[in-house]
Amino acid sequence: MPWHPHLWHPTTQVALHPEPLRVSGADGCVLQLDDGRSLIDAISSWWVTLHGHSEPSIAAAVGLQAQVMEQVIFANFSHEPAEQLATRLAALSGLDRLFFSDNGSTAVEVALKMAWQWWRNQGSDRRRLVAFEGAYHGDTFGAMAVGDRSVFTEAYDELLFDVARISWPHTHWGDSDIETRETQALNELDDALAVPTAGVILEPLIQGASGMRMVRPEFLRAVEARVRDRGTLLIADEVMTGFGRTGSLFASQRAGIQPDLMALSKGLTGGFLPMGGTLASERIFAGFISEEPLKTFFHGHSFTANPLGCAAALASLDLLEQHPERFLHFEGRHRPHLEALTAHSMVKQVRCLGTMAAFELDCGSTNYLNPVGRQLQRLCLEDGVYIRPLGNVVYLLPPLCISDKQLQNCYSAIGDGITKLS
């Protein structure tokens, strides 16, 4: 299938990458291709498809809502689906206020702007933002600035504001010097927080795009203790980790931390519709209430609180509440397969968290541009499994509906692919 003459695909280099596969349908974990083949979507279509593709109860909820009210301006107006969603997310997250946007990057932008302006509204000079090495928070400018510098940001580096960057002590099975690296990172954080800081942003428990890099809950609790000690704000980017992905509804809960601001997207609508949300504590919200107009949070997107997205999100929350077993015990499903994979000499640094499993292919460079991932992707496609390694990091992040047989197929395809590569 040739490249379409009028499309421009994300993070795709036409001169180097193969043409996209044309998809005609998607059901559960399976993508149906135009040429008659079917593929297991082992990465939930960029981590968004939560329960499964075309999940009937979400499809029905969106269809019903579309017949009642498809969209309405959210300044001057409110509506039932938005109010219900905000109420339910507040009860689940411990953060009382929901601000809507359209995607993960904008959910992060909103959190950063809220943190920044909250201090300014109080007349404080806290200016510094603290972020972690390896972080990825999205592709808009603020999100890129707090994200680590990488191939994604290189072209724009001189436009990005500075942040204090702290080491991220990621770990894996059999890691023997994790305490030392955690102590070092916490010392760096102590130094950074000596400067008046507006907020600390992190991906709780696991950094996604930089290579599924997992930290221990105790590290995050130590970070939170320092944030509280210094009276600054903690921003949790749960765009990838939210909604059961880590084996808890939110990674922050699994880690035992309570952020002041939380960015959500991807699984928010069960992966049906583009929607972002930033949850804020009542204390943050209160800092914007004033008769001075300049203390307003001047931010708003055309599709804020789109009723179809809200309906999808409510139906998705219903499913999570009805079937917690689908995400609570996922780690146990990955574990035996991962143990078997360790027999391959190329497989290193195995780790697993909730529905997400990852390991590294030991082949020199750990760079995102390492071609080994694309080679393995091609081999897995031949076996009917779609993965999208991050350089030499191979991971699975399947929809919750994946059957044992389908999961087995994913691991078999990866195992066979690695054998061929080595």
Ligand SMILES: Cc1ncc(COP(=O)(O)O)c(C=O)c1O
């Ligand atoms: C942790 C995290 N934050 C933010 C984003 C950006 O989300 P979006 O691609 O919806 O803008 C991503 C995307 O992968 C992410 O993983």
